[in-house]
Amino acid sequence: MPKRVLQGTVVSDKNDKTVVVKVERRFIHPLFKKTVRRSKNYKAHDEANVKKVGDQVFIEECRPISKDKRWTVIEGQA
Numbered sequence: 001m002p003k004r005v006l007q008g009t010v011v012s013d014k015n016d017k018t019v020v021v022k023v024e025r026r027f028i029h030p031l032f033k034k035t036v037r038r039s040k041n042y043k044a045h046d047e048a049n050v051k052k053v054g055d056q057v058f059i060e061e062c063r064p065i066s067k068d069k070r071w072t073v074i075e076g077q078a
Contacts, residue, residue, distance in 0.1 A: 003062070004060070004061045005058055005061075006021075007058050008021040008024070008057065009054065009055070009056055010051050010054060010057055011041065011053065012053065013049070013051060013052055015043075016049070017045060017046055017049060018045060019043075019057070021042050023039065023042060024038070025038055043068045043069045043071065044057070044071040044072055044073050045065050045069055045071070045072040046072075046073045059071040060074050
C-alpha cells in the first residue's frame with residue numbers, strides 16, 4: 001500500500017527534530033455547493049532541523065516515531 005504524501009506549510013519549528021505542518025484541503029460543500037477550506041496540523045519528523053516557519057514542505061506517512069509523530073518531511077520534492 002503506498003504511503004500518503006501531503007503538502008503544507010511549516011507553522012512551528014520549536015521542538016527538536018520536529019516541525020508542525022498545516023495542511024489545508026478544499027472541497028465543495030454537499031448541500032450549499034460552496035468551496036470550504038479545512039486545515040489540520042501534523043507533527044512531522046525533521047532529522048536535520050533545516051525547515052523553518054513559512055517553508056512549503058511535503059510530508060509522508062511513516063511508522064509512529066512518538067506519541068503524536070507519524071509523518072516525516074520528504075527531502076527533494078518541490
